Amino acid sequence: MLIEQSPSLPTVAVVGLGKIGLTLAAVFANNGYRVFGADINKGVVKTINQGKSHIRNEPGLDHLILTAQTNKTLSATTSTSEAVARADIIVVIVPVLVDDQNNIDYQFIDGAVQNIANGLKKGSLVIFETTLPPGDTKNRFGRRIEEISGLRLGRDFHLAYSPERVYSNRILQDLKNYPKVVGGLDKRSLELASNFYKQAIGCELIEVSSLETAEFSKVAECVYRDVNIALANELAQFAEKKDVNMSEVIVASNSQPYSHLHSPGIGVGGHCIPIYPYFFINKGLNQGLTPLSRKINDNMAEYAISKIERGIESFVDKNILILGLSYRENVKEPTKSTALLLIEQLRNKKANLFVNDPQFTESEITKYGVKPISLNDKAVSTIDVVILQAFHQEYSKIDFSQFSNCKFVLDGRNKLNKDEISQLGIKYEGIGL
Template sequence: MIDNSPILPEVAVIGLGKIGLTLAAVFANNGYKVYGADKNKDVVNQVNAGKSHITNEPGLNQLVLQAHDNQMLFATDSNIEAVSKAKIIVVIVPVFVDENHAIDYQFIDAAVQDIGKGIQKDSLVIFETTLPPGDTKERFGKEIERQSGLGMGEDFYLAYSPERVYSNRIIEDLKNYPKVIGGVNEKSLELASDFYKQALNCELMKVSSLETAEFSKVAECVYRDVNIALANELAQFAEQKDIHISEVISASNSQPYSHIHAPGIGVGGHCIPIYPYFFINRGLNEGLTPLSRKINDSMADYALSKIENRIDTLRNKNVLILGLSYRGNVKEPTQSTTLLLIDQLRDKQANVFVNDPHFSNSEIIQFGALPLSLNNKFISEVDAIILQAFHKEYESLTFKDFKKCKLVFDGRNKWKEEEITKLGIQYEGIG
């Protein structure tokens, strides 16, 4: 029997982090031979053994193993090697902001230089990394031109399609979220659309330009940051009026045009606390966007001030933070509010302990806190508890063994106040 199915081009995925590895595995299981590149040799060795170094992404281990067994997924620590073997290059290398909120391009700049050195004529390069509008063409497309001597839109094609997924459900989100795609010209848009239609089998949303696609991803994050800042502002005002904000939000959001988010002790992760600066640093330095950043970053300080009002001083107090991760049920400390809490509590000379079932004791120590198991007898010496990330392990937490605890600060408004106060422990939340 003759196989008339089309021969698909090889794909290079540059960056095998949580999203990059998932993309590579999905592509490989949809008929593409994939060469993944990552500078971490341990990651490369695991992928080449059919194993995922990402431990908390449902379904990923099986996809990586299947792709490996079918000889459709390979890994290398050389970007140039991967790019030279492929006709489609997908870039998912992170961009950060530093402590001064300046954009840090060091990793992606190095990767793009490698792409320029290894690229073949007529290849398609797609950036999925969240970027400030204009960077795909003006920073990276032109750098590939300089390194390769090829012309953008003529000798190689360039597209942008932002990742729009959520940790712990990336595979599901790749199927269900529309794939926004922009190209440097019509041919680039067409090639990228054909690729994603086959590689992801998801709905496509073509937009008019690279810059539109770039802008859309940052705008998503700004929207959420502004909405959370609004919720935090309303929560603080509700407290002044002795009103429970959670009840207000439920009532308000029963109107279909109201979508007030939940307030909280802070905003973390790779997206919301970082990507608004892609607009702020490019001229949007007044108005709601920078103000929302200030409000959300101030919530850790606000929480500690509420705790101090209840227990007088934090000096020499044993404070237990629940959750090193920035949010519940993931292992991800990036921009976590816990890091702000640790620094501020140490400045106030408190004894800082952290519990997080997703992290080892040695990992917690690296962030400047002492690990504390909830089975350790020392929990009876804890003076205050702060809930920062609501992991499933905390859903049924009882407080009877916290004999000296004076206050529980529910930074995610998840626990029932009456169950805590009946033990003689004060309860505080956000709003």
Template sequence: MKEISGHLSSVAVIGLGKIGFTLAAVFANKGFTVYGADVNEQVVNSVNDGKCHIKNEPGLEQLAQNAYKQRTLSATLNTPEAVKKSDVVIVIVPVLVDEQNNIDYQYIDPAVEEIAKGIKKGTLIIFETTLPTGDTRNRFGKKIEEISKLRMGEDFYLAYSPERVYSNRIIQDLGNYPKVVGGLDGKSLELASAFYEKALGCELIKVSSLETAEFSKVAECVYRDVNIALANELAKFADDKGVNMPEVIAASNSQPFSHLHFPGVGVGGHCIPIYPYFFINKGLNNGITSMAREVNDKMSDYAVLQIEKEIGSLENKNILILGLAFRENVKETTKSSTLLLIKHLREKQANIFLNDPLFNEDEIKSYGAVSLALNDKQLSDIDVLILQAFHEQYKDLDFNSFSNCKMVLDGRNVLNKEEIESLGMKYKGIGN
């Protein structure tokens, strides 16, 4: 393998989504020649034209332009070709769960097969995709051996280092968060650590095995899911007792050993609602981890029940949901609580309207709701307003437009209760 710190070192980044493309752009600005590989021709063409197909990531567009000018970043549909040119291969192709919450490898399995076709002796392969414990070694390492006829630990090196970033601040997080790194063996760990020291310059946490590194990422997500579920359970109990949960959280967390999370209408995204199943489906199927998933997924049902308690039957009621995205200021719908809200409201035979400034009308219609702009005259016909994702555009929302609205369900406990109630509407938060 070429010297990691050398001028000619090259990297293949497999998967040019939000995180993969950001990693590629960062590496390309750190002295590496980077070859991105993706199955999406539009993405590949965009990268090769020097354009940034990922939006709302501060600093990314400038990094992409710099790399284009310096000719340190290019993209291809041909994964084996990118791998052949590279000393280091970073794999950032998603592993998801299907509708039954079974682990879904449909994207990463073909990518690994393509990597195996291009790998040469001395290559370092690092998986950054969140994986079930053991997959780097037993599923993907062995598959690469089978296809390439090379031996891991002898002919190629294998490491795992999970991404630990947050949308809309990926570049910042790459520099600030410690990078957990695990290797197949001592040499793999040494090479991966040397690469990240140069490529990211962040603190490293070197762990004893691939499996420890894999486990640590899923454990982070389980921790958050369980603690959000606790907050949601307490919030429902607070509602029953007439207690203000946000006030409880502020008081309780003044004690340094209390870290109560905030309740809400549900948990969405690529991480928290998905990765706990990487434990649940591998044997951790009884106990707090699986219970937390059930609690959090039922919060949308709880929200709809709170509306029914206040205004009665929802049949033919006009209900507007604010936010299709799973969270504020991110154009992403994976496991969004809005999808569960739509399901429950449809069962109640309500008329479902949806607003999200990050999505166009056709995108919103594809989810089975009527798109409604915030300057539309139909706002006066809305009976119930549900806030699901508190986008920046909603901070100055004019509630006067909802002249016949009976109730506002604040799914994130962020709206002004006094303002809403002064207009004659019922305000209901989660535990508030």
């Protein structure tokens, strides 16, 4: 269902209404634009048209959506072509992932681009915000739109790229505080995109010389973080050998303004860091720090398991509790979570696997082939090993005295109270501690 557009407002179609796409749509709809959202999920569309958000834990989003729906500046449809046909500006925020072999998976965005091309009208501006390998905006998607629509790229429609640069649970805050990197096919495309973001978001802009520069900048951000975390993980393992506390090292080292060591951990996950480096690796950057960092970070789950195994000798028939299915704290997002690597490897070692995550329902956890368990369940007294994978706020108050049979706690985020756990006779180990 799309509400008839107001003739007094400029129009935008937002293609992809996930946590970032929906937030962008809500912001645009509250900043002088009539927004038509498009998503293939019928449930998402229905919820938005009721003035509600399907995204949780995004401060301020519910209010923006309700306000926009009340003002009739935001509506949604499952027909991307219909939304695009009503809009002068099209913002694309459909995910690009990697498969199990780390090959780039374009299936969702390829389908969206075909539908965009079928609805595109002359004079429109298409902006991609999805993180992409350099060159894809123009050579894969711009050319595809041109081929299907019959409209000429740069003459009949304009093309720009401006990567999303936000963090879950604080998207609205980040939209205001982070500069918006914008690149265009040509001078006119850049001008149109920049003017749009100035009004629609009101943030600082960084205009770059090309689409490819803008694409490259987003992937480079993620590669930097992946490399930095890999360095921290490598140093943490070495620190353990030298009986040095890596957490103290980080505080001391980072007091020097040119040192920016990240924190070590059991691994990295989510839609960004474990995925986007492959946008370089698979396009030719297959040697050096970028692929090496991916290997180091993905191997941290195996390293953590080896630390536990040295302490308990065998995982066979041991009851192992993983705290946190999500890839990080206080979000509901299992994509590329280290928990999945732990589950796979511990299952191969014949362990009995339990998972607790307050962000997920029991049925959602069961889908991963593990047993959900409440921390209030008396069955926690049968747990042999606890692994902290994501430090949700609920875990700051765990009473480990309930774990009367527990022999080992692996603190994968270095957040738990070591002294409290050790005093209970439970062996505690962190990463680099």
